[in-house]
Amino acid sequence: MGSVEGAEAVLEAFGRHLRLQRNLSPHTVRAYLGDVTSLLAHLQQHDVALTDLDLTVLRSWLVGQQRRGMSRSTLARRVAAVRTFCTWAARAGHLSTDVGARLRSPRPDRHLPVVLGVEDAAGLLGTAEERARDDDPVHLRDWAALELLYATGVRVSELVGIDVDDLDDAERTVRVRGKGDKERVVPFGLPALRAVTAWRERGRPRLGNPASGPALFLGARGGRLDPRTLRGVLHRLTAVAGVHDLAPHGLRHTAATHLLAGGSDLRTVQEVLGHSSLATTQRYTHVTPERLRAAYTQAHPRA
Structure with a gap:
């Protein structure tokens, strides 16, 4: 697509657009820039200038991604990243x-996320x-972080x-400040x-220093706690507890x-999780057949 320096300048300008005008989270910005970098590398590999980018080239890039096992x-x-990039470009x-604009997104995977049972x-x-009973500040922090993560269902990026x-x-x-810097208020319980x-x-005062901030x-x-640290903590604790291994998003x-x-309606769960679309929340309606049967028996006059 031209020189490496030209590609870097385009990426830098696109990154500023994502941060300053789209107000996307640092995680999303990194992901989008990585996706567009892959596309620009594809253009360079096939000696195609950015100005000559068309739908056929975009589709060939996606096919290559699919063949790599994405x-x-x-x-x-x-696809979302490239659509955003093309609109900006x-x-x-x-x-x-x-x-x-005409690039279609593949249908999402239908597999359900791994979740723990209530007892696990x-x-x-x-x-x-x-x-945490050893009063080690790191262990106190890990306990508090996981309790709050499970109690609220927030994203790990929101938690930290x-x-x-x-x-x-x-x-x-x-x-909680979520995607697009949108704020929401989430309840949590006594534990x-x-x-x-x-x-x-007992923990934070011993880890904190004048530069810790709020x-x-x-x-x-x-x-401020790095999300990767908490991911490592959760992987270790699931092993110790003898439950299914999962990442912080699995706890969400x-x-x-x-x-x-437990009986919450979809709209309430949507608000708690900070989903912009109810369709996203509906992924969690894979409740047990027992609950489905109970709801049917209670509601249907011919049950």
């Missing part, structure tokens, strides 16, 4: 038309609490972004409050599933 969800994200004068979730959190003042102990709610209180009173959860050096899936199984 999942449908990853391909769908790449057309407006910025890099393309004569928005060639990505309790066992995992019990393991975290047991480990929580500040101390975002918590309202009296109301047992937390203010999470107990764990977070122990962390704030972050609720801190890393070992006193800065678990929370959503348990809310629905």
Whole structure:
């Protein structure tokens, strides 16, 4: 598509657009830039200038991604990234038309997310609490973080972004900044409050330093907790607890599933999770046949 320097300049300008005008999260910006970098490398490999990008080239790039074993969800994200890029590139004068507008996204995978049962979730959190009894500040933090993650169903990026003042102990709610910097208020229960209180009173003061700032959860050096650290913690604790291994997003899936199984309606769960579309929340309606049968028996006059 031209020189490497030219590609870097385009990527840098696109990144500024995503951050400043689209107000996307750092994680999404990194993902989109990675996707567009892959497309630009494809253009360079086939000696195609960016100005000559068309739907055929876009489709050939996607076919190559699919052959490399990319999942449908990853391909769908790449299509979204490239569509956004093409729209921006057309407006910025890099393309004569928005060639990505007609690019279709692959249908998402239909497999259901892995979730823990209620007893396994309790066992995992019990393991975290047991480990925190040594009063090690890191163990107190891990216990509090997992309790709050499960209690609220927030994304791990949202959890590490929580500040101390975002918590309202009296109301047992937390203010969360989600995708697109949208704020929502999410309730949590007494077990999470107990764990977070122990962390704030006995753990955070020992990890904090003058440069820690307002972050609720801190890393070992006193800065804001890195999501990768929490992922490692969760993988280790699932092994110790003897439950299915899962990432923090799996704990979010678990929370959503348990809310629905407990009787929450889809709209409430949508608000708690911060989904912009109810269709996303409907992924969690894979509740047990027993609950489906009970709801049918209660509601249908011929049951």
